[in-house]
Amino acid sequence: MPRIITRPDGLDLDSPGRRDYWVALEHDSLWGDHLIPLTVMVGKKCKPGEGLVTFGSNHGNEYEGPVVIKHLLKEIDLKDVVGRIILVPVLNASAFKSGTRSSVRDDDVNLNRAFVDGAGTTTSLNGITHRIARFVREYIWPRVHIVIDLHSGGPNYRFAQCSSFHPIDDPEQSKVIEDTARWFGTPLVITYQNVTPGLLPSEAERLGKITVGTELGWGEAVDIDGVKYGRQGVLAAAIHLGQLKGRIKPIGHHAAKTQHRVEMVDRACFTVAPFTGHYEPLIPCGAKVKKGDVVGLLHDFERVDDAPHPARAGVTGIVIAQAYRSTVPQGTHYVVTGKVVW
Ligand SMILES: [Zn+2]
Known part of the structure; x- marks a missing residue:
């Protein structure tokens, strides 16, 4: 029909x-x-x-x-x-x-x-x-x-x-x-x-x-x-x-x-990109992390000789999401970490 x-x-x-x-x-x-x-x-x-x-x-x-x-x-x-x-x-x-x-x-x-x-x-x-x-x-x-x-x-x-x-x-x-x-x-x-x-x-x-x-x-x-x-x-x-x-x-x-x-839920779960750059994940989503662990790196190709900026887990728990597009605008929540309830 x-x-x-x-x-x-x-x-x-x-x-x-x-x-x-x-x-x-x-x-x-x-x-x-x-x-x-x-x-x-x-x-x-x-x-x-x-x-x-x-x-x-x-x-x-x-x-x-x-x-x-x-x-x-x-x-x-x-x-x-x-x-x-x-x-x-x-x-x-x-x-x-x-x-x-x-x-x-x-x-x-x-x-x-x-x-x-x-x-x-x-x-x-x-x-x-x-x-x-x-x-x-x-x-x-x-x-x-x-x-x-x-x-x-x-x-x-x-x-x-x-x-x-x-x-x-x-x-x-x-x-x-x-x-x-x-x-x-x-x-x-x-x-x-x-x-x-x-x-x-x-x-x-x-x-x-x-x-x-x-x-x-x-x-x-x-x-x-x-x-x-x-x-x-x-x-x-x-x-x-x-x-x-x-x-x-x-x-x-x-x-x-x-x-x-x-x-x-907490604001700390969302890690904010401090500048526009290119994101390189180092560990996969779903991985367990401690607060402060480096999840990925943000590269600045206009300062090509500088060390990349470490994107750190905001809380101890699991990496829920990360930027997919490598180009990340400043201010993006490019790493999202969650606290484990169970
Ligand atoms: Zn949607």
Whole structure:
């Protein structure tokens, strides 16, 4: 069946059955629409306000998420769906088309900073990216209690692959989120600072939803393990949280019991590049380090005879991320280290 092209008010996200849509949001300057692929599967026991949504391409240059969700369009069978599953392989259709983090061909806004007051409802915040945020708020949030936002490192960071969430005050919500995050099988489960405004997952968390993000790969590529982890995490969440029939076994570092939970909340976790230079990693992401250990070197080729600047771990723990692009602008958090919780 061809996908139905519809404005948001033409979507049926509630009746039992499967529907495949292109959600059409008006283009900012052309006679045309941005088309967001969205598939909804609703089982007979679906409860109002409950369901799972998974998004790929919140950022347009991170590709494991879109690949995982594209596979799940075929892999999830409607007859196994108990509750509601909403699959959005490419949420920011504008940024995905340009292969960039933000919607550079349109309003140049980063969707993962666009969940702010007035997004899509005030004239000053009415470009495509803020209107995507408005669409998620008005049509998706009221129908789901599980949110999985699949990210990767893009061109700037290499990662020890992880699932992630912010520190959550409600201990019950926090426990379910941590369990859901562990099932991805990634080497790390990360809790990260929650000071950046406008994040999609922060808003979902504030609304009390079981919210998990990821970093599944890097370098604008598609990583073998990243795709496995992403697929596993979405299916495990759907099964364990009552949206999908089936059984699933742990994989990867979850199965091997080599997974670590790591916190990157303190400012000290982020090592800042003091000048623009070229970064050389000396140890891989995922390595254990002590505070002050040299993780990499920053070279200044305008002072080619000078010794490189040592990039030191800010805390004792595990190296979560490092600059991927060798050219690092001054001020970049080019080494990120996390404290080990378990
Ligand atoms: Zn991202």
